[in-house]
Amino acid sequence: MMNYESEKKKICFTYVVLHYLTADATIKCVNSIMASLTVDNDFETTIIxxxxxxxxxxxxxxxxxxxxxxxxxxxxxxxxxxFAKGNNIGFDFAKYKLNADFxxxxxxxxxxxxxDINRLIFNEYKLEQFAILGPDIVxxxxxxxxxxxxxxxxxKKILTFRVKKMVQLLSNQTGIKVSTQADASYQSNGYLRRKRDVQLYGACLIFSPLFIKKMDGLYPKTFLYMEEDILRLQAKHFHLKMLYSPVISMSHSEDIATNTAHTSEKQKANFFYRNLLNSSREYEKLKFRYQVDxxxxxxxxxxxxxxxxENYSIDKYIPLSYLIGLAIRRGVMLLRASLYSPFNKKYFRGKNVHIRCKSRLTIGxxxxxxxxxxINSLSYSGVNLEEGSSIGRYSIIHGSGNVKNIGRGFSLGAGSSLGENCFVGATGGVTIGNAVICGQNVRFHSxxxxxxxxxxxIKNQGVTSIGIHVGDNCWVGAGAVFCDGVSLGSGCVVGANAVVTRxxxxxxxxxxxxxxxIKKRGN
Structure with a gap:
């Protein structure tokens, strides 16, 4: 989330007005937005x-x-x-060309x-941290x-609804008069206070940075109707906070464009039922997909x-296809480990892994x-990879520099990780504590x-070996180099490409x- 208090740039509000046929209504809408704006150096406004x-x-x-x-x-x-795709054209323009915050x-x-509509919206965001806000629409x-x-x-309710709409569509086409209005439920007093995690009416939706960062607008596979239901379904699935706030209010003249486009009641009803049926199918498919997910x-x-x-959780924005592929790859690594390794404990082994001196290797x-x-485990203490640790692709672990003098070995703590292309020369001994993060290309020369x-x-003068120690809960940036004899206390942060000599x-x-x-953490 952006820290607006420390940002120097203006906060960008972009209003997307979806126009169809009725220019007078659009001008009235746009002019009302412009009239609501006040001179405020904190905000910048664009209307699309x-x-x-x-x-x-x-x-x-x-x-x-x-x-x-x-x-x-x-x-x-x-x-x-x-409705959805039309709004998304403006949403895309606002997000990617204007870098809109709201x-x-x-x-x-x-x-x-x-x-001062922008200030009202911004104050609600600071107070409630909503992803989607719906104003009081009268x-x-x-x-x-x-x-x-x-x-x-x-x-069951979806099936009943669709059957009902199919019957109504058929009745309308055969000339039997039916209602063309959606079932509505208007609030008598529920609008008087804020409500969280509720369904919002689509005539005006206010999207905050918490939504914009992760989503690209409305679900695009409907033409009209049920967009609010689908948005509510998405919000539940992705844990996006929906907020109704009576602090912000607007007026609504309903169905102007629809009434202009469809002159006859029969034509309007056919349009209504057909799109409701299509939208309900899309809702059904999305609900099924989310449940499988x-x-x-x-x-x-x-x-x-x-x-x-540990309490392991997967980001819900990862596509299911990617997740299934990842699970298959991890399953193959698990199977490969059980086939190639004599160790009892289960671990994940990539392809083309070369392990030498297996008797000195311990895997959690x-x-x-x-x-x-x-991994060459030849050393006095061997190579010890503790529970939940990981070694990135193309990394090299040498327990000893040569066979003339066996090295002391290497230990990687629980939950710690080496990124891709890391090198560990453990002649003098290298120990990395628990929960340590190492980026790519980190090198340890002990x-x-x-x-x-x-x-x-020089090659005949021998070596001096003291050893390297990295404490718990450290973060080592990509490309860092550790020289022999250094010890890093717990909780340290090492910048990218740093050369640690003491x-x-x-x-x-x-x-x-x-x-x-350059500084101490916590100060």
């Missing part, structure tokens, strides 16, 4: 009008009308993409009723349309916890040895060649060549 394939010349009219505006941008879709999508029949008849009816769409993730997390020994449960890793005698070749106490933050302390 998205023409959704209008064929009545209204795009050209709006383009000309706002051609001299500094804050209004008019863009066009060649075809009518529907994106507000509005129907063009919405009118903003308050002053219809022409005085109904408060937020928070919306939160339907518990069970499989939950079961598979739960299974994988449960297995992972047995190896990791849940250890991961990446592809193309080379011996030094003697070179003082100028009459003997010892440092706990909680030191060190950078540079040679490394030096």
């Amino acid at each position: 009008i998205v023409d959704n394939g209008s064929n009545d010349g209204s795009y050209e009219y709006l383009k000309n009308y706002y051609q001299n505006s500094r804050i209004v941008v008019v863009i066009v879709n060649k075809n009518n993409l529907g 994106i507000i999508t509005l129907n063009n029949d919405i009118v903003v009723d308050q002053n 219809s022409r008849k005085g109904y408060h349309q937020n928070p919306s009816l939160d339907v518990n769409w069970t499989w 939950e079961h598979i993730r739960g299974l994988i997390e449960g297995i992972a916890r047995k190896f990791k020994g 449960r849940g250890v991961t040895i990446g592809d193309h890793v080379e 011996s030094n060649h003697n070179y003082s005698n100028t009459t003997i070749d 010892s440092f106490p706990e909680n030191s933050v060190i950078v540079g060549t040679p490394a030096r302390v």
Whole structure:
């Protein structure tokens, strides 16, 4: 989350107004937003009008009308993409071209009723940390349309709903008069206070950085209707906080564009039922996908916890296909370890792993040895990989420099990791504590060649070996080099490409060549 208090740049609010056919309503909506803005050096505002394939010349009219505006941008879709995709065109523009911090999508029949709307939204975000906010939306008849009816769409309820709509569509096509309005539930007094984790009405949705960072707008596979239900389903699945707040209020003149596009009641009803049926199918597919996703993730997390020994959880934004592929790869590594290794405890072994002097290698449960890793365990103490530790691909572990003098060996603590392409020369002994993170290309050299005698070749003067120690809970940046004789206290941070030539106490933050302390953690 952005720390707005320390940010020097202005906070960017972008309003996306979806326009279709009714230019007067769009102008009224946009002008109400502009009228609500006050001079505020903290905020920057852009209004994007998205023409959704209008064929009545209204795009050209709006383009000309706002051609001299500094804050209004008019863009066009060649075809009518529907509600979700149409809004997503503006959402994409706001997110990736304007770097918007807050994106507000509005129907063009919405009118903003308050002053200083940006400040009101921002204050609600600071207070509630919402992902999606719905304001108090008042219809022409005085109904408060937020928070919306939160339907518990069970499989039985979805099936019943779809059968009902199919019957209504058939009845309408045969000339039997039916209602063309969706079932509605307006609040009598529920709108008077904030409500969290509720369904929100789609005529105006306010998306915060917590949503924008992870999502690219609305679910794009519906044309119209049930977008709110699908958004609610997504919010539950991804744990996105939905908030209704009466602090922000707007007026709503409903269905202007729909009534303009469909002149007859029969045509309007057919449009309504067909799109409801399509949207309900998309909801059903998404619900099924999420349920399968939950079961598979739960299974994988449960297995992972047995190896990791901790409360292991998987980010829900990882695609299920990727997750299944990862699970298969890890299963193959587990199987490979059981086939190639004499060890009793289960661990994960990558392909083309070369292990020498296996009798001196100890592997804890849940250890991961990446592809193309080379481990030579020949040393007095051997190589010890404790529970849950990992060695990245192409890394090399040498317990000894040569067979003339056996080295002291290497120990990698529980839950610690070496990134890709790391090198450990453990002649003098290298010990890494628990929960240590090492980036790529980190190197440990625990011996030094003697070179003082100028009459003997350096390679024949032997080595001096003291050893290297890294305490618990350290973070070592990519490319760092550790020289023999250094000891790092627990909780230290080592900058990328630092060369550590001397010892440092706990909680030191060190950078540079040679490394030096720039600050202490916690100070």
